[in-house]
Amino acid sequence: MKKFVTMMLLMSFVCALLPGIGQAATVVPKLFLDGNVIQTDAQPRIVKSSTMVPMRVIAEQLGYSVDWNSKTKEVTIADGNSLIVLTADQDLADVDGTSVKLDAPAFIDKGVTYVPLRFIGQNLGLTVRWDQSTRSVYMITPAMPELPSNGAGVSSPVTQPATQSPAVKASALINSIAYNGTGRITIQYEGELTPKNAFWLDNPDRLVIDIPNAAFSPEYSAALSAASSKSEGKIITETLNLRSIRYSLFSSNPSTVRVVLDMSGKSEYQVTAGEGEYYIDVTLADVPVDAVSPDNPSAVVPVGGASGAGLPTGYKVVIDPGHGGKDPGAISVLGRAEKEYNLAVALKVNALLEKEPMIQPYLTRSTDVFIELEDRAKFANNLKADLFISIHANSYKSTIRGTETYYNRADSKAFADIMHKHLLLGTGLPDRKVRQASFLVIRKTNMPAVLLESGYLSNKEDAAVLFTESVQDRTASRIVAAIKEHLKLK
Numbered sequence: 001m002k003k004f005v006t007m008m009l010l011m012s013f014v015c016a017l018l019p020g021i022g023q024a025a026t027v028v029p030k031l032f033l034d035g036n037v038i039q040t041d042a043q044p045r046i047v048k049s050s051t052m053v054p055m056r057v058i059a060e061q062l063g064y065s066v067d068w069n070s071k072t073k074e075v076t077i078a079d080g081n082s083l084i085v086l087t088a089d090q091d092l093a094d095v096d097g098t099s100v101k102l103d104a105p106a107f108i109d110k111g112v113t114y115v116p117l118r119f120i121g122q123n124l125g126l127t128v129r130w131d132q133s134t135r136s137v138y139m140i141t142p143a144m145p146e147l148p149s150n151g152a153g154v155s156s157p158v159t160q161p162a163t164q165s166p167a168v169k170a171s172a173l174i175n176s177i178a179y180n181g182t183g184r185i186t187i188q189y190e191g192e193l194t195p196k197n198a199f200w201l202d203n204p205d206r207l208v209i210d211i212p213n214a215a216f217s218p219e220y221s222a223a224l225s226a227a228s229s230k231s232e233g234k235i236i237t238e239t240l241n242l243r244s245i246r247y248s249l250f251s252s253n254p255s256t257v258r259v260v261l262d263m264s265g266k267s268e269y270q271v272t273a274g275e276g277e278y279y280i281d282v283t284l285a286d287v288p289v290d291a292v293s294p295d296n297p298s299a300v301v302p303v304g305g306a307s308g309a310g311l312p313t314g315y316k317v318v319i320d321p322g323h324g325g326k327d328p329g330a331i332s333v334l335g336r337a338e339k340e341y342n343l344a345v346a347l348k349v350n351a352l353l354e355k356e357p358m359i360q361p362y363l364t365r366s367t368d369v370f371i372e373l374e375d376r377a378k379f380a381n382n383l384k385a386d387l388f389i390s391i392h393a394n395s396y397k398s399t400i401r402g403t404e405t406y407y408n409r410a411d412s413k414a415f416a417d418i419m420h421k422h423l424l425l426g427t428g429l430p431d432r433k434v435r436q437a438s439f440l441v442i443r444k445t446n447m448p449a450v451l452l453e454s455g456y457l458s459n460k461e462d463a464a465v466l467f468t469e470s471v472q473d474r475t476a477s478r479i480v481a482a483i484k485e486h487l488k489l490k
Contacts, residue, residue: 170215321346325370330395332457348476377444388449402430426478
């Protein structure tokens with residue numbers, strides 16, 4: 001008998017969440033957005049057969065502005081692209097000039113406007129799911145991953161967003177989104193791109209930039225699909241306040257790309273436009289000088305070098321394979337990650353340097369692990385290394401190819417010139433010159449430091465070359481030759 005009563009109560013609650021099926025339930029669901037509970041005194045309500053949720057709380061979380069007209073009893077929700085007007089005690093809403101019928105009339109209680117959950121999903125571009133194990137309503141933006149299912153039907157759909165047109169119309173095609181390690185995100189595109197004003201979302205803090213009438217180029221979309229079945233991108237930065245950068249096709253009608261900067265607190269930011277490029281700059285928090293210490297478990301530990309038999313002799317050279325672990329770097333058109341290439345070449349360089357009696361090599365990582373950028377630089381500084389080489393591969397338009405060498409400070413220019421001369425012989429790719437940039441690992445290191453962009457993984461020819469074993473062997477040999485030339489070793 002107890003099992004029967006329990007089952008009946010559970011069924012009535014589930015039915016109450018599915019409009020048009022059941023009657024009111026006594027259980028009040030929790031409300032989550034992208035996995036984060038929405039903290040509000042305005043709790044969801046079960047009214048007859050509809051789940052009613054507070055409109056303002058959800059809309060403002062998504063970056064909409066919400067206005068209330070007490071005379072007309074109208075609520076206006078807008079984001080510069082869409083306009084929704086709701087009237088209290090009416091079951092019709094105006095959505096971009098079209099009349100939309102609600103499952104239940106909107107109502108106001110203690111100054112809070114409640115609307116059916118289904119309306120939220122269909123008109124604010126959300127997927128809404130009911131998780132039976134936690135008895136919670138989850139709202140998911142298209143930029144976030146779907147809720148996992150436990151294989152037993154725990155995660156079942158309540159409603160889906162309005163059907164999107166398969167034909168995406170866009171005035172701008174985005175070819176790449178890249179991060180330079182110093183707080184700048186660069187969006188490279190073709191066409192006409194007009195992002196909306198950036199806005200903050202709370203719990204957790206994140207900066208959101210929506211780009212209407214934009215889509216990913218076919219080449220970039222294919223590269224993203226190779227890394228994620230949902231064609232989303234994510235860059236792990238792990239600085240003190242900028243944790244990661246996410247981007248995806250947020251909406252198909254109109255086609256909108258959303259870029260989200262996951263932050264550990266609000267920070268100053270600036271958005272600027274250039275020709276074919278759009279920049280988002282955020283102020284990064286500095287890392288304490290003693291961030292890397294023996295007591296810091298996330299710090300870099302030396303790989304290679306002396307093994308406790310006394311102090312190493314000769315020149316200390318730090319080899320830094322870029323990215324690693326949860327940060328794959330660029331994804332090649334062949335579907336392989338940049339971090340694979342970086343580590344493969346770095347290991348070859350390290351093996352060759354270990355044969356040089358006057359050079360003591362150190363790797364920032366020797367396996368597929370993630371090391372924070374600041375820790376890489378501070379590791380080299382704490383070693384009082386003589387040289388620092390960070391190995392990378394680039395990504396941009398599919399037509400761009402070639403080898404680049406970057407330096408930051410004037411005292412690194414001579415080393416960069418020597419390295420680039422040899423690197424070109426190693427890769428055999430077109431010459432894209434020596435360039436100056438403010439990459440963190442070459443800016444915060446104290447010794448001559450270079451960052452190598454061996455080729456463009458977004459280009460089929462370059463990608464095929466870089467992942468060829470013989471080319472990696474030759475590249476490693478030429479990097480060692482450049483090190484020896486700079487140190488004036490035979």
